[in-house]
Amino acid sequence: MKVIVVGAGIAGLSTAWSLVKRGHAVTLLEQGTIPNPLAASGDHHRIIRRAYGAATGYGRAITEAYAAWDELWGDLGAVHHDPRGFLCVSREAGDEAEEYREGLEAGGYPFELLDAAETVRRWPFLEAETIRYGFFSTEGGALHCRRIAAGMAGWLRAHGADVRENAKVAGVDAVAGAVTLADGERLAADRVVVTAGAWVLKLFPQLAADLVTWRTAVVYLDPPAELKPAWETAPVILDVGGRIDGYIIPPSGGAGLKFGTGLHKMPSADADWNRVAVPGEGEAIRDRFAPPFGRLSEYGIKEVVTCAYTFTEDERFFGTEIGRALVVSACSGHGYKFGAAVGRRVADAIEDGDTDRLKRWLRAES
Numbered sequence: 001m002k003v004i005v006v007g008a009g010i011a012g013l014s015t016a017w018s019l020v021k022r023g024h025a026v027t028l029l030e031q032g033t034i035p036n037p038l039a040a041s042g043d044h045h046r047i048i049r050r051a052y053g054a055a056t057g058y059g060r061a062i063t064e065a066y067a068a069w070d071e072l073w074g075d076l077g078a079v080h081h082d083p084r085g086f087l088c089v090s091r092e093a094g095d096e097a098e099e100y101r102e103g104l105e106a107g108g109y110p111f112e113l114l115d116a117a118e119t120v121r122r123w124p125f126l127e128a129e130t131i132r133y134g135f136f137s138t139e140g141g142a143l144h145c146r147r148i149a150a151g152m153a154g155w156l157r158a159h160g161a162d163v164r165e166n167a168k169v170a171g172v173d174a175v176a177g178a179v180t181l182a183d184g185e186r187l188a189a190d191r192v193v194v195t196a197g198a199w200v201l202k203l204f205p206q207l208a209a210d211l212v213t214w215r216t217a218v219v220y221l222d223p224p225a226e227l228k229p230a231w232e233t234a235p236v237i238l239d240v241g242g243r244i245d246g247y248i249i250p251p252s253g254g255a256g257l258k259f260g261t262g263l264h265k266m267p268s269a270d271a272d273w274n275r276v277a278v279p280g281e282g283e284a285i286r287d288r289f290a291p292p293f294g295r296l297s298e299y300g301i302k303e304v305v306t307c308a309y310t311f312t313e314d315e316r317f318f319g320t321e322i323g324r325a326l327v328v329s330a331c332s333g334h335g336y337k338f339g340a341a342v343g344r345r346v347a348d349a350i351e352d353g354d355t356d357r358l359k360r361w362l363r364a365e366s
């Protein structure tokens with residue numbers, strides 16, 4: 001089959017990878033470079049972890065996510081995953097960290113529960129009096145997104161895919177199974193897979209009822225010298241407790257210490273809007289983390305990276321068939337870790353036409 005894939009974030013790259021392995025002729029079109037630093041998949045690293053709320057179903061799906069990454073590492077001949085485990089810190093009864101702990105318990109997944117004193121003894125950048133407890137699991141770490149993207153683009157080219165950078169799709173003719181590029185060129189195929197991330201509504205505005213786009217930013221920090229050794233060996237921190245919705249990736253894969261919080265995001269109808277960090281933005285993100293972190297004013301701001309992404313209302317992943325087009329948005333702020341698995345599942349749906357099964361899987365309902 002001839003398939004055009006629009007967008008080379010992790011979903012598009014993985015879909016192309018999986019289709020090429022099955023013998024299909026793939027054209028992958030990316031409006032920017034691969035990786036594209038403005039895309040959700042274009043930052044240095046993303047968290048993978050087993051922990052999910054008990055009811056979501058995504059915790060179970062992590063087994064498949066890891067298996068798909070292992071298949072990819074085998075093909076690339078390189079592992080772009082740092083399995084340093086993950087930590088959560090609870091600060092209030094019923095906070096998100098506690099929901100994650102309950103999810104691990106419900107699934108029977110092992111973790112180590114630590115009181116506040118022991119948590120701070122191991123990770124001295126935390127302040128004991130501000131936390132209730134911490135828990136650590138080995139089933140998590142950091143995925144090195146930019147290395148993954150570069151490796152996958154190289155693999156695709158070496159295996160005969162037509163991979164085009166700076167090839168912006170201006171419109172999709174879903175009935176015909178064709179796309180028109182910004183320079184006017186028209187390409188046709190049997191199927192078109194659209195994995196355009198936060199730009200999807202520019203191609204399919206009618207999906208605004210299902211997908212909302214947001215703009216956010218993360219900050220890369222330079223910690224005080226005495227705390228650097230602790231950060232170098234720390235696990236990823238999936239949730240810092242309380243209502244901060246904060247997560248942290250320690251230095252990994254050549255990238256620095258990164259802090260991000262869901263509180264910083266704002267709705268944005270245009271993924272290209274406000275993509276240069278504004279003065280003070282890094283400090284504002286950093287300072288949300290006190291408590292449970294001390295000495296934050298001593299953490300220097302190294303870089304602020306803006307990002308645009310899509311959410312569904314219930315924070316599940318989304319897919320829909322429109323004519324010959326299959327539009328997939330596996331994000332809601334937590335999709336990267338499933339990236340390789342998403343590609344395999346989309347390839348299944350392209351081959352057997354069972355879009356409903358894909359939708360159920362994307363929603364972690366099967």
Ligand SMILES: Cc1cc2nc3c(=O)[nH]c(=O)nc-3n(C[C@H](O)[C@H](O)[C@H](O)COP(=O)(O)OP(=O)(O)OC[C@H]3O[C@@H](n4cnc5c(N)ncnc54)[C@H](O)[C@@H]3O)c2cc1C
Pocket residue numbers: 006007008009010011012029030031032036039040041042045046047048167168169170195196197198199200203216217218260307308309328329330331332333334335336337338
């Ligand atoms: C700050 C932040 C932190 C996150 N943390 C995590 C985490 O720790 N763990 C996790 O699992 N997930 C995380 N996520 C979510 C994760 O990054 C996304 O779910 C995932 O990267 C989405 O990949 P994608 O391929 O669907 O979209 P994208 O990465 O946005 O890729 C879409 C691509 O399509 C291209 N494109 C768009 N329109 C066109 C067009 N018209 N023509 C050609 N190309 C086009 C874009 O340039 C882009 O490269 C986070 C997201 C953000 C923003």
